[in-house]
Amino acid sequence: MASHEVKPNVEWPAAPTITEWLQDKPIETWRNGFENDGYLIVEDLLTEKEVKIYQDLTSKMLSGEIDTSRHRHDLGNASERKKEDVENICQIMWPSLYVDNLDQGPLHMRTQAVANIIIGEDAVFDFDMFLSKAPHTNTETPWHQDESYWGDVEDTRSASFWMAVDDAFKDNGCMWFVPGSHRRGLCDHRFVKDGCHVRTCDINDGEVKVAGEIRAGSVTIHHGRTLHYTRGNTTDKPRRAYVTAYRPRKMVDAFRQRGFDHGEKGIKGNTQFV
Numbered sequence: 001m002a003s004h005e006v007k008p009n010v011e012w013p014a015a016p017t018i019t020e021w022l023q024d025k026p027i028e029t030w031r032n033g034f035e036n037d038g039y040l041i042v043e044d045l046l047t048e049k050e051v052k053i054y055q056d057l058t059s060k061m062l063s064g065e066i067d068t069s070r071h072r073h074d075l076g077n078a079s080e081r082k083k084e085d086v087e088n089i090c091q092i093m094w095p096s097l098y099v100d101n102l103d104q105g106p107l108h109m110r111t112q113a114v115a116n117i118i119i120g121e122d123a124v125f126d127f128d129m130f131l132s133k134a135p136h137t138n139t140e141t142p143w144h145q146d147e148s149y150w151g152d153v154e155d156t157r158s159a160s161f162w163m164a165v166d167d168a169f170k171d172n173g174c175m176w177f178v179p180g181s182h183r184r185g186l187c188d189h190r191f192v193k194d195g196c197h198v199r200t201c202d203i204n205d206g207e208v209k210v211a212g213e214i215r216a217g218s219v220t221i222h223h224g225r226t227l228h229y230t231r232g233n234t235t236d237k238p239r240r241a242y243v244t245a246y247r248p249r250k251m252v253d254a255f256r257q258r259g260f261d262h263g264e265k266g267i268k269g270n271t272q273f274v
């Protein structure tokens with residue numbers, strides 16, 4: 001954003017406090033589910049009214065009305081563009097830098113609270129990103145473990161929340177997981193193509209794979225070592241997702257000291273951003 005531009009601001013509707021919001025939630029089931037399976041689904045993390053606000057803001061980012069170009073690129077650039085003027089997979093790192101108060105909204109507040117429950121009280125916000133698979137862009141995100149992007153990690157605890165901005169189902173690119181794969185260690189990863197940022201690893205044909213089909217406003221949550229992927233969007237519906245990621249404070253601090261910030265300073269020419 002150029003320095004003379006005024007950052008848009010978001011006003012959030014009244015919402016329960018986090019303590020109130022957590023009151024009727026199955027906290028032990030969340031903790032055990034995440035520990036055993038390495039992924040979890042929390043339905044309706046956001047209300048319909050709240051989701052509409054994220055839909056509106058992300059539409060403005062996609063159209064360029066909110067200019068995110070310093071943090072925007074095509075994560076699906078390993079293959080030819082399916083539509084000339086649309087990214088195969090549009091990735092915007094750090095969308096919360098572009099709208100005042102965005103990181104004070106219900107997504108960040110509630111995912112922080114759930115992260116503290118499932119990975120520990122020392123979990124802090126690490127980064128956010130926005131991922132869009134526009135209709136008929138048909139570009140898969142190949143199988144991988146997020147930790148393969150992060151290098152040496154002493155404490156492997158982490159939780160990434162993938163909030164469906166649109167209803168997410170198999171054919172528009174919902175998340176898929178291999179349950180329990182977070183306990184296997186880090187697999188060997190390779191770049192999908194020379195000069196591309198995206199990494200992938202092999203998985204066996206016989207693996208159990210579970211699709212996380214969710215409504216807009218719900219989240220899937222995965223550990224940094226959980227194998228996951230998404231199909232390309234072959235439908236005429238959009239598939240947008242807003243991701244927030246949490247890790248232990250010591251790990252985030254150590255990575256920032258090494259200069260690794262998931263592209264916060266801007267991603268152009270920088271390959272170390274997921």
Ligand SMILES: O=C(O)CCC(=O)C(=O)O
Nearest residue numbers: 131141146162230241243
């Ligand atoms: O949305 C996608 O296509 C993939 C997302 C992903 O791999 C992640 O959030 O870790």
